[in-house]
Amino acid sequence: MAKVLVSDSVDEAGIKILSQVAQVDIKTGLSEDELTAIIPEYDALMIRSGTKVTEKVIQAADNLKIIGRAGVGVDNVHVASATRKGIVVVNSPEGNTIAAAEHALAMMLSLSRHIPDANQSVKGGKWDRKSYIGSEVYKKTLGVVGLGKIGSHVAKVGKAMGMKILAYDPFISQERANQLGCTLVDLDILFSESDYITLHIPKTKETANLINAQSLAKMKPHARIINCARGGIIDEDALYETLKEGKIGGAALDVFASEPLGESKLRELGNNIILTPHLGASTAEAQVNVAIDVAEQIRDVLLGLPARSAVNIPGLSPDVMEKLRPYMRLAETLGNLVGQLAGDRVESLNVKLQGDLADNSSQPLVTASLKGLLSKALRERVNYVNAAIEAKERGIHLVETRDATIKDYSNSIYLEAVGTKGTHAVTGALLNDGEIRITSINGFPVNVPPNAYMLFTLHRDVPGIIGKIGSLLGNFNVNIASMQVGRKIVRGDAVMVLSIDDPLPEGVLPEILKVGGVTDAYTVSL
């Protein structure tokens, strides 16, 4: 039975789903070394933001097939290492959108009405109504940095509260901004014109310290800034100085450059800052959503099905996947075949998707072809996640072409590879019952199913050759299951495809090559 490690606290609904297909171990609070020591036992890992899945952990994860992040941000996972190792990384892109947006809105209202301090004051025995005069958000300007899922919801609610919404997001269309009633502006304008600024962008190389002393200096003296996105997007030292000197109205932070927040000058500030311990996704509803979403994906991947929200392989809708699944097998088989014919050190692979496969949704067939091609060298180390990266690292030049006009067998895949044994090309298609047929070898038409052991010869189409090869195989006690010859013109060049019951014994291939008229011969195992 597969084993799943759950190393952060996730909702029971997720554990129930995982338990249907796997042994589930819940071990939270592990150090990097502790996690590295036990990870080789596991097929899947389920985490939230607490577990740091470092390169070291991934290196040790020899059986891991999937890392499921019960939430949005995968910045705590070394995704590049996971991809290289063929581990799928999935998340729950929408499960906590509303929770995070509502937390940002709660922060905005808490700042504007001094809720945390007023609460402390009353609990401390006071009845002070003068110190907590607030300000309304109505008719104020809200600047949303990042108009993605969370930013859009914040913008909608802000709009409903009567706020004017400015937005900065270089990747969002004017049309989308118009739909949301937002005015797209550049970051400088957003900072200088907003009364409230809320961040909803990922932490990337570009966004690290995006909000720094210069941007904070552009804010209006009473303006407030909220970060419920990721720590490290605001320079915490610059924010501390700005707040300490009273240059802006306040700040509310749910996320920090280093978490859990240790000793920090931010804790010393007074009532102009609100700090929460990364609570954006912490609602009962969001935790059920993300746990179910991610557990279902882990279950599916363990059962050999695709994941719907993989961050390191393209996600496919179920209907596209349904159409492609049989062709993935075909592409992989043909990749494996052409790779064996082309020999070692394949330099290039041309993948031509024909007929109805010639649309963009068929892209995974290119990956499947690469997986097949590399399977001889990499065996089970290559999969749909790392095939493209492994091919690139080996310097394999990939050419993809599409031709919707080629309709023989209605949908077919043509692969051409160049390797140490020269240029070889194969075409394959599916019969109505889903059976694979190899339909051409090096341009010679054939119609053969793939077989575990096969022998291909290239020869002159002259009388006697087939008989000679047949008796040679007989002498070596090789049993032929099926045989077919493909030729373009009578007495020209031809290809012979033999399916045999066992691997070809040592020494037979050189004997076949000695038969007069045989120009080349290959054994293939599919």
Ligand SMILES: NC(=O)c1ccc[n+]([C@@H]2O[C@H](COP(=O)([O-])OP(=O)(O)OC[C@H]3O[C@@H](n4cnc5c(N)ncnc54)[C@H](O)[C@@H]3O)[C@@H](O)[C@H]2O)c1
């Ligand atoms: N505090 C929490 O508990 C919590 C919960 C959920 C999500 N988050 C975080 O909130 C953030 C937003 O999540 P989301 O689901 O809305 O993501 P999303 O991908 O839907 O939206 C992110 C938006 O940021 C934009 N963007 C990217 N780079 C940008 C840049 N340099 N400048 C401006 N805009 C840029 C993108 O175009 C996109 O529209 C993420 O960092 C996520 O990890 C935090």
Ligand SMILES: O=C(O)[C@H](O)COP(=O)(O)O
């Ligand atoms: O990216 C996210 O989904 C949030 O930061 C939530 O993190 P959490 O799952 O640790 O609460």
